[in-house]
Amino acid sequence: MIDVLFFAELQENVGNEKVSVEADGITVTELKNNLLSTYKLDTLNNAMVAINEEYARENSVVNRGDVVAFIPPVSGG
Template identity: 50%
Template sequence: MNKVLFFAHLRDAVGAEYLTLDAGGKTVAELKDELVEKYDLPRMETVMTAINEEFASNDEVIRDGDEIAFIPPVSGG
């Protein structure tokens, strides 16, 4: 099982800070696609992904027990 964390507008769209999912063996892109389909998440193409607190690319494979975080771009001043 994997803990999947959501920040900013993604947290609002999912309705939770995190979900516990079975994402082991999937790529980051595959997980993003599943989440977009299930939760109608907006703008996932601009979202940064971290696996175990290290930035990850869309083709990185998730292992069982990994913690995945989806972090949208932030602006401010």
């Protein structure tokens, strides 16, 4: 099981700050595709990704027990 955390508008679109995904040994890209097929997350591909509180790349591998966070870009004014 992988815990996925969402922030800002991603959290609003999912309707929850965290979901659990049954997966092991998948890439961030594969995880994103899984989430995109389940939720309406138009800005997911613009979000930064962290695995276990360390920034990750699209080809980083996510394993069972990991916590993945999707952090959309922020703007201020």
